Amino acid sequence: MxxxxxxxxxxxxxxxHFHSLTLVAPRIGEQVAPGQFVNVSCDGNRSFILRRPxxxxxxxxxxxxxxxxxxxxxxxxxxxxHLAELRAHSTVKLxxxxxxxxxxxxxxxxxxxxxxGIGAAPLxxxxxxxxxxxxxxxxxxxxxxxxRLLNAIDVRRLASVSRITTEDGSMGQQGVVTDVIDDMVExxxxxxxxxxxxxxxxxxxxxxxxxxxxxLQVAVEExxxxxxxxxxxxxxxxxxxxxxxxxxxxxxxxxxxEGPVFDGATVCWFESEGRVTPEWAEPSSSGSxxxxxxxxxxxxxxxxxx
Amino acid sequence: MASLAAELGPVALRTPVLLASGTFGAGREGxxxxxxxxxxxxxxxxxxxxxxxGKPTPRMCETPSGMLNAIGIQNKGVDFFLAEDxxxxxxQDATVFASIAGNSVGEFVKVADKLxxxxxxxxxxxxxxxxxxxxxxxxMFAHSxxxxxxxxxxxxxxxxxxxxxxxxxxxxxxxxxIAGAALGAGAAGLSLINTVFGxxxxxEDRVPRLAGTIGGLSGPAIRPVAVxxxxxxxxxxxxxxxxxxxxxxxxSDALELILAGATAVAVxxxxxxxxxxxxxxxQGIEAYMERHGVASVGELVGAVKLAS
Ligand SMILES: Cc1cc2nc3c(=O)[nH]c(=O)nc-3n(C[C@H](O)[C@H](O)[C@H](O)COP(=O)(O)OP(=O)(O)OC[C@H]3O[C@@H](n4cnc5c(N)ncnc54)[C@H](O)[C@@H]3O)c2cc1C
Ligand SMILES: Cc1cc2nc3c(=O)[nH]c(=O)nc-3n(C[C@H](O)[C@H](O)[C@H](O)COP(=O)(O)O)c2cc1C
Ligand code: FES
Numbered sequence: 001m002x003x004x005x006x007x008x009x010x011x012x013x014x015x016x017h018f019h020s021l022t023l024v025a026p027r028i029g030e031q032v033a034p035g036q037f038v039n040v041s042c043d044g045n046r047s048f049i050l051r052r053p054x055x056x057x058x059x060x061x062x063x064x065x066x067x068x069x070x071x072x073x074x075x076x077x078x079x080x081x082h083l084a085e086l087r088a089h090s091t092v093k094l095x096x097x098x099x100x101x102x103x104x105x106x107x108x109x110x111x112x113x114x115x116x117g118i119g120a121a122p123l124x125x126x127x128x129x130x131x132x133x134x135x136x137x138x139x140x141x142x143x144x145x146x147x148r149l150l151n152a153i154d155v156r157r158l159a160s161v162s163r164i165t166t167e168d169g170s171m172g173q174q175g176v177v178t179d180v181i182d183d184m185v186e187x188x189x190x191x192x193x194x195x196x197x198x199x200x201x202x203x204x205x206x207x208x209x210x211x212x213x214x215x216l217q218v219a220v221e222e223x224x225x226x227x228x229x230x231x232x233x234x235x236x237x238x239x240x241x242x243x244x245x246x247x248x249x250x251x252x253x254x255x256x257x258e259g260p261v262f263d264g265a266t267v268c269w270f271e272s273e274g275r276v277t278p279e280w281a282e283p284s285s286s287g288s289x290x291x292x293x294x295x296x297x298x299x300x301x302x303x304x305x306x
Numbered sequence: 307m308a309s310l311a312a313e314l315g316p317v318a319l320r321t322p323v324l325l326a327s328g329t330f331g332a333g334r335e336g337x338x339x340x341x342x343x344x345x346x347x348x349x350x351x352x353x354x355x356x357x358x359x360g361k362p363t364p365r366m367c368e369t370p371s372g373m374l375n376a377i378g379i380q381n382k383g384v385d386f387f388l389a390e391d392x393x394x395x396x397x398q399d400a401t402v403f404a405s406i407a408g409n410s411v412g413e414f415v416k417v418a419d420k421l422x423x424x425x426x427x428x429x430x431x432x433x434x435x436x437x438x439x440x441x442x443x444x445x446m447f448a449h450s451x452x453x454x455x456x457x458x459x460x461x462x463x464x465x466x467x468x469x470x471x472x473x474x475x476x477x478x479x480x481x482x483x484i485a486g487a488a489l490g491a492g493a494a495g496l497s498l499i500n501t502v503f504g505x506x507x508x509x510e511d512r513v514p515r516l517a518g519t520i521g522g523l524s525g526p527a528i529r530p531v532a533v534x535x536x537x538x539x540x541x542x543x544x545x546x547x548x549x550x551x552x553x554x555x556x557x558s559d560a561l562e563l564i565l566a567g568a569t570a571v572a573v574x575x576x577x578x579x580x581x582x583x584x585x586x587x588x589q590g591i592e593a594y595m596e597r598h599g600v601a602s603v604g605e606l607v608g609a610v611k612l613a614s
Contacts, residue, residue, distance in 0.1 A: 049373070
């Protein structure tokens with residue numbers, strides 16, 4: 001992971017809503033793998049202080065020239081608003097590459113990539129890498145409407161077979177991505193699924209893959225303060241150990257460090273919505289799982305801060 | 307040459323700049339950016355007698371010039387610290403402050419006992435007493451002079467050779483009274499301040515932004531509160547060594563706390579934005595000292611000029 005500054009090479013837009021910044025970031029560009037992210041400092045206003053995480057959407061490793069990375073985003077709040085105002089030659093501070101990327105298949109595989117809205121960003125870089133390594137890439141891309149689809153033209157170019165779904169039917173098939181998964185898996189003989197997008201979509205995709213015994217890798221998002229593993233704000237409940245040996249337990253894993261890419265079968269999708277008090281614990285050093293017992297206080301007994 | 311060495315009561319520090327508890331883990335993740343031996347020290351994430359799972363998400367929320375957090379002290383417990391983190395920290399030649407948390411005096415003592423017997427090389431202990439005390443209707447230890455004295459004296463007794471710093475909460479009516487209670491109970495010094503309690507609401511969904519509802523506010527937003535707290539306590543107890551913390555993001559922020567009466571400072575939330583910030587702050591303090599002809603950083607402690 002590096003602390004670097006990135007000069008804006010270009011700022012462009014994909015469709016009505018999505019902004020794209022191509023940043024000159026040679027060392028990060030050389031190291032980054034699909035699914036990893038960069039934590040971008042949105043300086044210039046001291047009233048919001050934290051960095052913002054963005055998936056790397058594309059990398060251009062030009063021979064002899066400095067590598068660039070591209071991020072895409074829509075405007076949600078002050079951080080993305082600030083980034084959307086940047087023009088060529090502005091610089092941003094970057095921390096990256098952060099987190100664990102997607103695992104590429106060892107043997108030649110048929111890969112089904114499923115993306116929702118702007119969350120689909122890391123799939124483009126992934127598709128490039130998968131194709132470079134000789135894998136087949138098929139894509140399902142979904143969004144609320146045509147305006148929320150990320151670069152549908154490129155999807156067609158990248159994929160052997162592609163399917164688009166929109167909830168309002170403004171492009172492709174009316175509906176959601178899970179409506180077409182079975183059809184695509186059969187048609188493309190998919191061996192493995194890669195997904196990223198909004199949490200409810202990922203939960204639904206994970207359930208389908210589970211039922212069909214399809215391996216799934218997901219990239220998830222969670223609120224992050226540091227992006228490099230020190231603050232413990234970004235966690236998601238996951239299963240570790242094995243159910244067969246009885247060592248399985250649910251732990252809070254850091255999305256920024258152990259993720260953002262997880263094995264879809266290990267993520268506890270519904271408990272992670274956050275408003276329920278989960279009853280699991282961190283693994284103890286001795287290896288003996290420490291469930292909520294006499295000495296593990298309920299979450300409410302922990303201090304409000306810290 | 308300006309000397310950055312600081313005498314924090316019985317603890318000799320290479321520089322006055324520490325890393326605040328819970329904002330740099332046990333140093334491993336950040337070690338790729340900064341050599342821990344170049345800093346004054348690291349106050350590790352608070353540890354408990356057995357592992358704590360932490361709270362559900364969302365655990366954080368950004369607020370103007372700061373953030374709220376409600377992590378729930380997710381940590382792997384004192385045994386893990388002693389087996390894995392401490393040996394590693396010692397290999398880095400880091401000055402280590404161990405931070406203890408718990409829900410009863412007994413839990414604090416359990417951790418302290420283990421640190422006494424297995425914690426060779428620990429420079430000092432910080433008590434995170436901004437924790438609910440189950441033996442006192444779930445009030446925070448740090449919110450009552452009696453609870454503060456009880457937990458501090460128990461920890462001091464359990465740790466005869468390791469200096470104990472009580473980390474106080476600003477969410478109280480009389481900070482000076484509680485500081486006095488901690489010092490009276492044998493604390494070698496004080497850490498000021500822990501986070502300021504706060505809350506944020508998502509008005510569209512009409513729900514709290516944190517799963518824990520109430521959280522701890524940190525970052526530049528709380529710096530004036532920290533400066534005031536250090537000033538008040540230093541005026542009342544000029545001999546007590548103070549680790550000033552709260553909202554430090556630059557050398558001048560750190561100097562504010564030192565001038566208010568802190569012998570050392572700890573950098574927290576700013577680490578999240580720049581993992582090298584503590585080192586940059588140290589360099590900034592050194593530059594300030596050279597600019598102002600200050601030979602030793604100790605000369606600056608409490609040196610604010612007050613209109614009398
Ligand atoms: C690993 C990862 C990859 C991401 N990749 C992309 C991407 O490629 N394109 C894109 O548009 N967005 C992406 N996001 C979401 C992006 O980080 C948020 O949209 C952005 O932080 C919003 O900042 P803001 O100031 O505009 O909004 P605000 O909502 O005002 O932000 C307030 C705070 O909440 C945090 N926050 C808000 N939404 C999210 C979120 N979904 N995830 C994490 N933190 C959030 C912000 O970082 C900030 O600290 C990603 C998030 C993660 C965790
Ligand atoms: C995410 C987070 C986790 C924290 N965890 C702890 C902790 O475990 N123990 C503790 O004593 N203080 C903890 N703190 C408080 C900090 O150590 C520090 O006292 C406080 O944040 C004020 O300093 P700052 O404004 O520089 O962050 C935590 C703060 C944050 C933001
Ligand atoms: S964002 Fe800080 S630990 Fe993940």
